[in-house]
Every structure is written in structure tokens, then in C-alpha cells.
Amino acid sequence: MIDSFKNLEVITFPEIANITFRKIEKSYLKVILINLSLLFLVLFALLFVADYINFFELQYTFLRFYISLSFVYLIVVFIKIIGLKKRKYAVREKDISYKKGLFFKSLTTVPFNRIQHVEIDQGPIARFFNLASLSVFTAGDSSEDLKISGLLKEDAQQIKEYISNQIDE
Amino acid sequence: MNNTLNFSQFRHQSKKGIVIIYLNLLYKVFKAFWLLLFLFIQKFAKIPENTLTFIYIGLGFLLLFFLIRAFLIFKNFQFKIYNNHFILKKGILKKTNTSIPFDRIQNINYKQNIIQQIINVHEVNIETAGSSKAEISIKALSIIEAKALKKAITIYDKKDAANEEEIIEKPLLKIGFFELIKVSLTENHLQSLLILFALLVGFFQQISDLFDGLGKREILDNYISENTSTLETSVVLIIGLLIFFTIIAVLSSVVRVVLRHFDLTVFIKNNALEINQGLTTKKSVVLKKAKVQHITVSTNPIKKWLGISFITFKQAISGKVKKKQDKVIKIVGCKKAQVLEIKNLLFPNENLEGFTKNLPDIYFRFRLYFRTLILLILINIGLFFGFENNYVFGLNVIILPIFILFIKLKYKKRYYFFNEELLVVGQGSIETHKTILPFFKVQNVKLKQTIFQVKKNVADIVFQTASGKVKIPCIPIEKALLIYNYTLYKIEISKKSWM
CATH class of the missing domain: 2.30.29.30 (Pleckstrin-homology domain (PH domain)/Phosphotyrosine-binding domain (PTB))
Structure with a gap:
């Protein structure tokens, strides 16, 4: 019987575990917080309207809903703050990698010679902080490819150019 | 080369194509409005005569309109081959001009639905890698034209075009009718039943929408609840239903398999697999080696006992394709030797025997x-x-x-x-x-x-x-x-x- 792993040990290749990952920009936290706060503001507004017109026709006060929504907001913010520290990326000679996740960790690597195209986009709030996100697309149902948010605009541009050059070679 | 096989000038498809396009249009309309038609027939006796004449005239106009539309679609659908590109002009008002370089063409497949079989034309589908809007379907070509077109396009692909002629006509795999029945009886019947259910649920939805619209919802509901209350009390009925469903499940998988894989033949040609199958819709697919991303060999206990398995080929999906199903090609009833042969064709010189299986944690x-x-x-x-x-x-x-x-x-x-x-x-x-x-x-x-x-x-x-x-x-x-x-x-x- 042949062991697949022993069979391969003749070759040495670069190891993903040994490379240093870079964290994304700290100011991205502000973008996340503003986005989140806007979302919850809308939720609170909805709740307020429901309270005002007594939509659910409840007997008791609405206070508990406000408190629980605030609680959810705090928890989400807390998770986002910790989760942000886990978002890291690395660009190597031939591929680009991205790590993320607190409870669900994931590490994705896309080799340059499989990339179809690269995109940079900037949301309105991110633009204010000069941040951008870089998306990499490969063939197939490209829903699950790699997207790095919270890069400095210049960094994103630089990576994009680097990848484009690598693809053309 | 005679004139019919010359692709350097813009040309139409076979004139029979008008029929196909016409019926296709009518079928689409029918599919959208069949419930209305059903109602119309039901109420037929109650409609006053002069209204009826209007309806007939309207219908006549509608049919004529679609005929003209079909003719215009046909008239405006032109294609040619120029400078290693396939060029297509189409559209009545909104004209589109598509040009596909040969090396972007993935597959050229033939298809024949039942009408195309009757009037003896082939539908030619040109699959491309890249944006899905570049998929081209020519509805009606005679078999000679279809073959010539395919040759004109693929000749560029192979330098050794001479080899094209020396095709070994002995199929790698040919499944006869009885063999196919054997395959279908050992299918995953539960899955067949679920597919049938899904179809029926869609059907039921349409009906209940209709009743809803007519305000007769209660009739349907009453009918159903009346029948379910008796169901709960009777064990015999449940067992009866179980047997009934089993029979339905087996029958539906037999029908499904026979419809899809009837007369399945697989050839190996020029390092590619050519697969022909289908009863009402005959399909001919050429699977190029390079386009296959991965294959799955599957079997179940009964099939294993009979020594057969089925192989699923997964091809590259281009962009966001709606009908993913088309990119998955399945052949059934493979014996061990045939599985091995296909494996050797796709992955030559690869030994997969004698490896220790690594198990999950x-x-x-x-x-x-x-x-x-x-x-x-x-x-x-x-x-x-x-x-x-x-x-x-x-x-x-x-x-x-x-x-x-x-x-x-x-x-x-x-x-x-x-x-x-x-x-x-x-x-x-x-x-x-x-x-x-x-x-x-x-x-x-x-x-x-x-x-x-x-x-x-x-x-x-x-x-x-x-x-x-x-x-x-x-x-x-x-x-x-x-x-x-x-x-x-x-x-x-x-x-x-x-x-």
C-alpha cells in the first residue's frame, strides 16, 4: 500500500503556515461601526414606529424590545471588533491569501494563474477614510472567491497592478 | 464543396427552421397561458356565440402574428464563418452581432426534440467559455450542414485534421433497451419520487393559484381536508399509499432514465468522448478532455451487485449559467472495464491502485x-x-x-x-x-x-x-x-x- 503523504515528501514547496500575514487597516473598524450603526438606527426607527402606532397591539411596555435590540447591537459590535483583528492577507510571489473568522475560521488562497480579473471598489463611507476593497475572481460560480475589505486605496491599487502584471506574463 | 456547405457567406438555417421557431413560440405562450385555455374549454358552452367569433378571430390573429414573428426571426438569423470566427447576426428590431473566435468554442452539440426528429433537422448548440450570453443555438440544420459546420469550426482546432476521417466506429459503450431497464430499476427511487413531487407541487401551486383567483379556494380546501380526515383513521390506507408511492417512484425512475438515456452510445473520437442519448429529445454531446474538470464514479449496492456504475462528468461552468444541469453530463450502465477505459482516456498514465485510504478524523x-x-x-x-x-x-x-x-x-x-x-x-x-x-x-x-x-x-x-x-x-x-x-x-x- 502506498501512503499518499509519504509519497510526496521528496518535493519541498513553500508553506502557507510560515508566511507573515498583514492585518488590514485599523481605520476600517470605523467604516464597519458606521455601517452597523446606520443599520441599527433603521431598526430602532422601525421599532419606534411600531411602538408608536402600537402595531403588535401589546398590553405591556415596549421597553424590553429596545433593551434587547441594544444588547444585540453591543454584541455584534463586540464580535466585529475582535473579528477585525483576525482579518489578514498575504501576497506571495504566485498567489494571494486571505484569513478571517472568529468562530468560523477560514483561509483562502488564489493562485495568480487562475485569476480571471481583479476589481477594486469603494463604498461611500470607505471612500471618506480612503479605504477600498479588492475582489479577485476565478472561473466557475465565482460567488466564493476572495474579497479583502479595508485596504488603503493605494495598497489595493498596487496589489491589483502586481496581480495584473503576473497574469499577463 | 457545393454551395450548401459554404459558410464563408452569410446564410440562413434550413427553411424548416420556421416551423421549429413557430412551434417554439407557440409552446412558450401555451406554457404561460395553459390554465386560461383550460378554463376557456370548461366554460365553452356558456360563452355566447358572437363573443366566440371574436375569440376565434383574436386567436387567428395571434397565430398569424406569431407566424410572422417566426418568419422574421428566421429571416434575420444569419451566420457565417470568417477569419476563424463564427459570426452571427440576429434580431428583428434590436440587432445583435456576435462574433466568437474558434478557440473560445467549448463544444458543438447536436440536439433533436421530437418535432425536430419528425421533420428531420438538427439543432446545433455552440457552447462557449466566457459570458453565457454568447451561447448560440441554431434551431434547424440538416445533418449534412450540421456536420459540415462542425467540421469547419473544429478543423482549426486540430492540426492532424486528416485523422478526422479514420474514426473508429465501434462504440465504447452501448446500452440496449433491456440493459437500460435494468439500470433504471436500480436507480435511487427516493430521488425520483422527490423530483416527481417537486413537479407536482409546482403543478398544484398553479392550480391553487387559479382557484384562489376564482374565489373557489374553499372547495379545494374542503376536498382536501375531507380526504385527509379519513386518512388519519385508516392504517390500511396509509399502507396502501406507501405501496402506491413505491410503485410511482419506481415507475417515475424508469420513465426518467429511459427518456434521458435511451439508446445511449459512447464513442471515443480524437481524444474526446462523444455521447449520444435520449428518446424524445436526442442529444449528441462531445466532451473534450480538457474541458472536463472532474468526474465522479458512482454506484449503489444493487448496481454494485450487477457490476454497473454511472459516471458524472463536470464541465467548466461559464459565468452564471441558469441551466447548470447542462454542464453535468451523466452516462449510466458502465461496466468496470469501461470505467477504466474512460479513466485512462481522461487521465492517461495515472496509477490509482494500491493507495492507502486516508480516513477523516x-x-x-x-x-x-x-x-x-x-x-x-x-x-x-x-x-x-x-x-x-x-x-x-x-x-x-x-x-x-x-x-x-x-x-x-x-x-x-x-x-x-x-x-x-x-x-x-x-x-x-x-x-x-x-x-x-x-x-x-x-x-x-x-x-x-x-x-x-x-x-x-x-x-x-x-x-x-x-x-x-x-x-x-x-x-x-x-x-x-x-x-x-x-x-x-x-x-x-x-x-x-x-x-
Whole structure:
């Protein structure tokens, strides 16, 4: 019987575990917080309207809903703050990698010679902080490819150019 | 070359194409409005005569309108071959001009639905890699034209065009009718039943929408509840229903398999597989080696006993295709020798024998049990709220052993191993699937760990290919990293095109 792993040990290749990952920009936290706060503001507004017109026709006060929504907001913010520290990326000679996740960790690597195209986009709030996100697309149902948010605009541009050059070679 | 086979000038499809386009248009309209038609026929007697004449005239105009439309579609549909490009002009008001370079063309497939079979024309579909809007379908060509077109396009592809003539006409695989019945009887009947159910539910939805619109909802509801109340009391009826469903399930899989795979023949031509099959809709597909991303060889206990299995070929999906089904090609009833031959054709000089199967970590079983537990709790909550009767919880006694059996099988059948070029992943519960994926066809790799998996030092590894994902769940992290690195290495040094 042949062991697949022993069979391969003749070759040495670069190891993903040994490379240093870079964290994304700290100011991205502000973008996340503003986005989140806007979302919850809308939720609170909805709740307020429901309270005002007594939509659910409840007997008791609405206070508990406000408190629980605030609680959810705090928890989400807390998770986002910790989760942000886990978002890291690395660009190597031939591929680009991205790590993320607190409870669900994931590490994705896309080799340059499989990339179809690269995109940079900037949301309105991110633009204010000069941040951008870089998306990499490969063939197939490209829903699950790699997207790095919270890069400095210049960094994103630089990576994009680097990848484009690598693809053309 | 005579004039009919000259593609350098713009030309129309066969004149019979008008019929096909016309019927196609009518079919689309019928599909959208069949319920109205049904109502019309039902109320036929009550409609006053002069209204009826108007309706007839209207219908006549409608038919004429579609005929003219079909004619215009036909008139404006022109194609030619120019400078190694396939060029297509179409559109009545909104003109489109498509030009596809030959090297972008993935496949040229023939198809014949029942009408095309009657008037003896072939539909030619040109599949391209890239944006899905560039898929071209020529509705009607005679077989000579179709073959000539295909040759004109593919001749560029092969330098040794001379070899084209020396096709070995002995098929690799030919499934006769009785063989096919044998295959269909051993299908996954439960799946057939579910597909049938899905169809019926869609059908029922349409009907109930109709009744809803007419304000006769209660009639239907009453009818159903009347019948269900008697159902609850009678055990005999339930058993009867079970037998009925079993028969329906078997019948539906027989019909499905026969319709789809009738007269299945597989040829090996120029390093590609040519697959012909279908009863009402005959399909001829050419599978080029390079386009196949991964294959899965599957069997189930009865099929295994008969020594047959089926092979699913996954081709690269271009963009966001609606009908993913088309990119999955299945051939049934393969014997061991044929499976081996196909394997040798797609992956020559690769030895996959004698490898130790690497098994998933014990955590995989734990996760299966955990997920099942959640499912069970959900089912019980559903039962609690859905039924007044406490006896329904007895259902657990039946479900539980089945679930445990499934988990045991699932855990047992999971394995993976790899040689230098190929990764083999085994999985299944009742059925057994074996997926073979060349490392260099992978698009990107992903390592996933939940917080529990981190504690247990195991990880899932997901290979994204151009035709879907291949997953190895819950293997030790050191091994996962090794495979991860090795896959990247293989992709990055590969000079071969993945498609």
C-alpha cells in the first residue's frame, strides 16, 4: 500500500503556515461601526414606529424590545471588533491569501494563474477614510472567491497592478 | 464543396427552421397561458356565440402574428464563418452581432426534440467559455450542414485534421433497451419520487393559484381536508399509499432514465468522448478532455451487485449559467472495464491502485451526530406544533435508527488519497461516490475551521473548481496544510491550461 503523504515528501514547496500575514487597516473598524450603526438606527426607527402606532397591539411596555435590540447591537459590535483583528492577507510571489473568522475560521488562497480579473471598489463611507476593497475572481460560480475589505486605496491599487502584471506574463 | 456547405457567406438555417421557431413560440405562450385555455374549454358552452367569433378571430390573429414573428426571426438569423470566427447576426428590431473566435468554442452539440426528429433537422448548440450570453443555438440544420459546420469550426482546432476521417466506429459503450431497464430499476427511487413531487407541487401551486383567483379556494380546501380526515383513521390506507408511492417512484425512475438515456452510445473520437442519448429529445454531446474538470464514479449496492456504475462528468461552468444541469453530463450502465477505459482516456498514465485510504478524523462522526441531533430537535418541534396527537412522537423510533445507519455509512465511506497529479475523494451513504480531480484544475483552495475544530486540531479543506466544489471534511490540520501547500504548488507550476 502506498501512503499518499509519504509519497510526496521528496518535493519541498513553500508553506502557507510560515508566511507573515498583514492585518488590514485599523481605520476600517470605523467604516464597519458606521455601517452597523446606520443599520441599527433603521431598526430602532422601525421599532419606534411600531411602538408608536402600537402595531403588535401589546398590553405591556415596549421597553424590553429596545433593551434587547441594544444588547444585540453591543454584541455584534463586540464580535466585529475582535473579528477585525483576525482579518489578514498575504501576497506571495504566485498567489494571494486571505484569513478571517472568529468562530468560523477560514483561509483562502488564489493562485495568480487562475485569476480571471481583479476589481477594486469603494463604498461611500470607505471612500471618506480612503479605504477600498479588492475582489479577485476565478472561473466557475465565482460567488466564493476572495474579497479583502479595508485596504488603503493605494495598497489595493498596487496589489491589483502586481496581480495584473503576473497574469499577463 | 457545393454551395450548401459554404459558410464563408452569410446564410440562413434550413427553411424548416420556421416551423421549429413557430412551434417554439407557440409552446412558450401555451406554457404561460395553459390554465386560461383550460378554463376557456370548461366554460365553452356558456360563452355566447358572437363573443366566440371574436375569440376565434383574436386567436387567428395571434397565430398569424406569431407566424410572422417566426418568419422574421428566421429571416434575420444569419451566420457565417470568417477569419476563424463564427459570426452571427440576429434580431428583428434590436440587432445583435456576435462574433466568437474558434478557440473560445467549448463544444458543438447536436440536439433533436421530437418535432425536430419528425421533420428531420438538427439543432446545433455552440457552447462557449466566457459570458453565457454568447451561447448560440441554431434551431434547424440538416445533418449534412450540421456536420459540415462542425467540421469547419473544429478543423482549426486540430492540426492532424486528416485523422478526422479514420474514426473508429465501434462504440465504447452501448446500452440496449433491456440493459437500460435494468439500470433504471436500480436507480435511487427516493430521488425520483422527490423530483416527481417537486413537479407536482409546482403543478398544484398553479392550480391553487387559479382557484384562489376564482374565489373557489374553499372547495379545494374542503376536498382536501375531507380526504385527509379519513386518512388519519385508516392504517390500511396509509399502507396502501406507501405501496402506491413505491410503485410511482419506481415507475417515475424508469420513465426518467429511459427518456434521458435511451439508446445511449459512447464513442471515443480524437481524444474526446462523444455521447449520444435520449428518446424524445436526442442529444449528441462531445466532451473534450480538457474541458472536463472532474468526474465522479458512482454506484449503489444493487448496481454494485450487477457490476454497473454511472459516471458524472463536470464541465467548466461559464459565468452564471441558469441551466447548470447542462454542464453535468451523466452516462449510466458502465461496466468496470469501461470505467477504466474512460479513466485512462481522461487521465492517461495515472496509477490509482494500491493507495492507502486516508480516513477523516473521528470528529467528523461527532459532527454528523451533532447535526443530526439538531435536525431531530427541529423535527420534534415541528411535530409538537403541527399535530395535536402525542402518538406522532413515535415517529422518532423509526427515524432514529435510520439516521444512525446513515451516519455510520457516511463515516465509513469517507476517504481520500492522492498521487502526484490526482486527488481521489470517496463519499456516500447508500450510494457510493468516488470523485477524481486533477490538482491543476483547482481554481482556489480554502481551509475552514470552526472554533471546535480548532480545539480538536482538524480542518475542512475545500477545492473550488470551475465546475463546483470538492470537499474533504475534518482531517488533521498538519495533513490539511500539506495538501493545501501541495495543491498550490501544483497549480502554480502547471503550464497546462485548465480548460
